[in-house]
Amino acid sequence: MENEREKLMEETVELVVSLLEEKKYAAARAELLKYNEVDISELLSSVMEKLDLERAVILFRTLPKDVSVEVFSYLDIDEQVAIINAITDKEIQFILDELAFDDMIDVLEELPANIVDKILAKATKEERKQINTFLNYPDNSAGSLMTPDYIELKENMNVGEALAHIKAVGMDSETVYTCYVKDHGRTLKGIVSLRTLVVTDDTVPIRELMHTDFVYVNVYDDQEEVSNTFKKYGFLAIPVVDKEHRLVGIITVDDILDIIDEENTEDIERMAGVIDSTDKEYLDQSVFQHVRARFPWLLFLMVSLMVTGMIITRFEILLSQVICLVSYLPLIMGTGGNSGSQSATLVIRGMAVGEIELRDALKVIWKEIRISFIIGVGLSILNFAKIIFLDHESAAVALTVCLAILAVIMLAKTIGSMLPMLAKRMGIDPALMASPMIASTTDMISVITYFALASLILGI
C-alpha cells in the first residue's frame, strides 16, 4: 500500500502548494488534516522544500494545537529549528511543554544557547536540573536516548490500583505497556507489563506479578549495545540505570528502529573509507564537511598505493623486457581487491551481527582457504585459455598470470578475512578494514607476487 499512499501524498503536496500560493490557508489546512500526524509532518516538509518556510510556518500555525505538537515531533531537527526561529516565544513554550521529554531534549540540543536559556528561565528549578542532566549525556549514549516519563507502580499496590493509576497518568507517559517498581532509594526492584496486569485479577498484588530478574542498560552504554539488547530480547522498552543502580529513565523500541539504521550507516560508511563525523544527511552536509569526511582516508590509502608504485619501480627491467606483463596488472590487482573485499565484508558483517566470534578465527581461515582455492583455480583456467587463444601470448606468460591469480586470490581472501578480526582483537572497529583498506593492501601483495612469479618463470 506504500506506493498508493505515496502517490496520494504527492498529489496532496501539489494541491496544498497551489492553495497556499492563492493564500487559501483554511483549505490547505483541511487537506492536511485528512492525514495522520506522521504523514502531515512529511507533507509539511515537502511544502517547505517546494514553496518557502514562511508560508509553511503559517500553515503549521493553523493546525489544531494538539496535532501541531505531534507533527512537530516528527519533523527533521533542522525543520524544527527553522520553525522555532519563526514562531513566538509563547508558541515555543507551548510546543516544548507538550513534547515528549526525549523529543524536547533533542530539540533543545540543536537550538542556539540564547533561546535555550530563555526556555530554561521559565522552567522550575527541578525541571531545569533534570533538563540539564539530560542535555549533558554524551551523544549516542543510552542517556541521550531515554525519557524520564515512565509509569511507576508501588509493590504494595494491587492490580486494580495499578490500572487506576495508569488510567490517571497514562497519557503523559512515553509508554504504558511496561511499568516499573522502585524501592525507596529509587533503585529498580521489578518490572511488570500491562499485558500481565490486564489478564490478572484486580486483587493480586504487584509484588507477586513483577519480574525481578530484568535486563537493564547503564546510562553511559553506547547506543549500539542498547540496540543489541533490544534485538536479543525483543523488548518494547528497557530501563536505564545510573552508576548507583538507580532508575533514571527508559528507552522505547520505536527509538531503536532508527538507531539500528544509524549504526548500520556508520558501519557501511566506514567500510567505504568515509569518516562519520556528522549525523547530517548527505544533501545537508556542506562541500567542506564532505571533503573532511573523505580526504583523510584517500590520503592514507594513497600512501600505500605509492609504496605499491615503488615496488613496481624495482621491476622496471623485467617490465621493459616483457612489456605485455603490464597489461595483466589491472586484472591481477583488481581481482585481488575484489576477492579480499568479499571476504572482509562477510567477516565484518558476521562479527557485527554476532555470527562470528574471535574464537572462530581458525574455522574462518580454513573455510576461506578452501573457497579461494576453488575460485582461484576456476578463474585461472578461464584466464589461461583467454591468454593463449585470444591474446596469443606464450604459455610461460599465461602460466605466470594464472599462478599469480590463484596466489593473489588465496592471499587476498585470507588477509581479507583476518584483518577485520585482528582489528577487533586490537580494539579497532573492524569496519575500517573493508574494501579500500583491503584493496590497497592486496595491491601491494599482488604486485610482488606477480612480478616475483614472472622473474622465476620467465627467468629474467
Place this chain on the structure above:
Amino acid sequence: MENEREKLMEETVELVVSLLEEKKYAAARAELLKYNEVDISELLSSVMEKLDLERAVILFRTLPKDVSVEVFSYLDIDEQVAIINAITDKEIQFILDELAFDDMIDVLEELPANIVDKILAKATKEERKQINTFLNYPDNSAGSLMTPDYIELKENMNVGEALAHIKAVGMDSETVYTCYVKDHGRTLKGIVSLRTLVVTDDTVPIRELMHTDFVYVNVYDDQEEVSNTFKKYGFLAIPVVDKEHRLVGIITVDDILDIIDEENTEDIERMAGVIDSTDKEYLDQSVFQHVRARFPWLLFLMVSLMVTGMIITRFEILLSQVICLVSYLPLIMGTGGNSGSQSATLVIRGMAVGEIELRDALKVIWKEIRISFIIGVGLSILNFAKIIFLDHESAAVALTVCLAILAVIMLAKTIGSMLPMLAKRMGIDPALMASPMIASTTDMISVITYFALASLILGI
C-alpha cells in the same frame, strides 16, 4: 551491563557442561533456571556446541514444559530442527501446539516433508488449511512474517467489555497492545490501542475510540517495505491485509528488529559483490555455497578488468619508452576506485534510508563535482611534490600524473554517485553498483585518461 552478564553466562556454560559430563542433570537444570528464557536458549546453544546434541537434548527435556517451549522459540532454526529430530512425536506435538503461530510456521518450513505431514495429519481441517496458506507465502513477504493470533474486538463493545475480552484471550495473542475491529466481511474497520482502552471510561463504545485511518501492508509486500513502514510510523504492530482487503494477520515490531538487520546485511553483501542466495550464517554455509555466492561477480568483474588490460596493450609503445609511467598506475587506479567507492556508498546508503531521491540527481552531481575538485587538487599537489623531490622524475611526468589524479577523482566521484541512481531508475538494486563495480569501471577510465594525458604531454 551486557559485558558483566556475558561473563556470568560464560561461567554458567562451563559449569553446566561439567555438570552434564558428570551426568548431574538436575543440578545443570537448576543452573539454567536462574536465567530468563532468552538467556537459557543462548546457554543451551553454547552447551550444544561445546558438548554434544544428545546431552543438550536431555537437558532441554528436563526443563519445565512452559519454559521449554519459549526456550525452543529463541533457538536458531537448525538447533530447533536438531531437537525436533531427537525428541518423540508427542513432545514435538506439544511444542508446536504451544509455540506462537508465526514461530511454528518458521519451524515447519525447515522440517523434512514426512515430519510435516505427520504433524498436519493430527491438526483439524481448519488448522491444516491455515497452516498451508501460511507455508505458501513467499520468503521475505509480509505474509511470511505475520501471525494470525491477534485480539479482535467488535465495534459495538464498550471499553469494559473489550478489557474483559482481552483478559480472557490475552495470553494466546501475539500482542494485546493493538486490537483490531473487523466488519462482517472480515474487512478491517479500525484499530484501537490498549493504551486508549486503559485510560478511557468503561462505558465508552469502541466505535468512538477506534482509528479508522490506519496504515496497513499487503500480504505480498516485501519485508523491506514492511520495515520501512514501521520505521516511519513507530508502530508496535501493523495489520496485514489480502487482495480483497481482508485482515489476515498482524506483524509485531520485535520481528522487525531482525528484519532491519537482515535487509542491511543483504545490502552490505551486495555492495561487496556477494550474492545473497542463502539466509544461513557465514560459518553454517558450505564451501560450495560460499563459492557460488562469490564466483559470479568475480568473473563478471574480471571481464571488465580484461578490457582494461586490453586498453593498456594499445599503449605499449608509450609505456616501453617511459617505463616509469607504469609505477604510477596503481596509484591512479586505486585512488580512482577509492574515490568512486566513497561516493557510490554514500549515495546508495542515502537512497536506502530515504535521504536521497532520484529527483536530487543534479544536486548530487553538483556536490560531487565540487567535492572531487577540492580533493583532487589537494592530492595532486602532494603527489607533484613527491614525484619531483622524492622520485626525481621530470616535471612533465609529474604533471601527467597529477592531472590524471585530478581527472580520475572527478570522473570516479561523478560516475560513482550516478551509477547507483541510474540503477535505481532502471529498477536494478543500487547496492550492486558499489565498490567492486565502481572500482572496475573507474579502472578502465583511469587507464585511458592517464595514458591519453601522457601521450599528449610527453608528445609520444
